[in-house]
Amino acid sequence: MKILDRVNNNQLTPVLKERFEKVEPATIGHHLHYGFMDPRVQSQLVNVKIVGTAFTVRTSVNDSTMVHKAVSLAEPGDVLIIDRTGDQKHACVGEMVAYAAKARKLAGIIIDGPNTDIQAIREIGIPVFSTGLSPITTKLLGQSGEINTPVQCGGVTVHPGDLIVADDNGVLVLGQDLDYQAVLEKAEASENxxxxxxxxxxxxxxxxxxxxxxxxxxxxxxxxx
Incomplete structure (x- = not known):
């Protein structure tokens, strides 16, 4: 197991965050051709928008111990990014993880795998993106996992602190090496x-x-x- 410190995104000022909230990932997609997660990672709610920083966690096939720890460490505005190491059968997020994320004011949860308890998650209202639904859940085994290390989600490498912009159309990961101001100017010009x-x-x-x-x-x- 490995737990590293949370990584801040110093480029994401409150002003830039507000501007990103007004543009769509699809508009940015007119100008940027990488960083977009595979369309199989879809929103399980409708009419949602996420703008926040990545708080990453990697889990093994059926062990959700580190997911519980990650949702307890993440801070308001973070987006929990969960690397399922290829598993598409076991749901590591359900009602209690979603409720905990909502209580800690996270911006959302994005999973490279399925979730469960969809009715409860819709009632809770926190944006959850996943590859689908499953009634088979992970267990608390305490065997493996990592927090705040680079992960793979939806075919994209996500580093802790990366900017996540997502809506009903999909998920975009913007690394801290990008010029956010330049990205915004092009997207805003298109929308205007x-x-x-x-x-x-x-x-x-x-x-x-x-x-x-x-x-x-x-x-x-x-x-x-």
């Missing part, structure tokens, strides 16, 4: 342009002309002549 694009579409313009798809197609055919 959307109302104008919609007005032009209403006025009869075609999407392919507005998005420059027409010019790219024309360029292609001119090249292959």
């Amino acid at each position: 342009n959307e109302p104008r694009t919609k007005r032009l579409l209403d006025d009869g313009h075609t999407l392919s002309s507005l998005s420059k798809a027409d010019s790219l197609i024309e360029q292609y055919f001119n090249t292959v002549k």
Whole structure:
């Protein structure tokens, strides 16, 4: 077993956090092509948004001891990221873990595996992302696990303190080596342009002309002549 200290994200100021809360991961996806978890990791609630720092935990197939410890150590605003080391059968998060996370004001829980107790989790209201549901749960065995080490979740390496931005469309991991200001400026510019694009579409313009798809197609055919 290994338990390391929590890692802060010093780049994530309250102002930047508020700005990230107003942009969608899908909008950032127009400009960034990595850091997105596999679509199999989906929100189990609807109309959710997570912006917070990664608090990581790795567990073995059927031992949830370190999940209980991690949810007890994480701080308000953290996102519990759980690496299930490939197991897709045992649920390591259910009603009590979700309730504990809500009580400690965590931003959410993201699992590379299933959860259980979905009705109770919906009542609790804390965002939970997982690969699905399972009635088979992990046990408190005290055999293995790690907290605040780099983990794998949804095909993405997540380091403690990484910025997590997630909504109903999926999960994005932004490492601390990225320039958050630059990421935000591009995403905000795209979102600010959307109302104008919609007005032009209403006025009869075609999407392919507005998005420059027409010019790219024309360029292609001119090249292959």
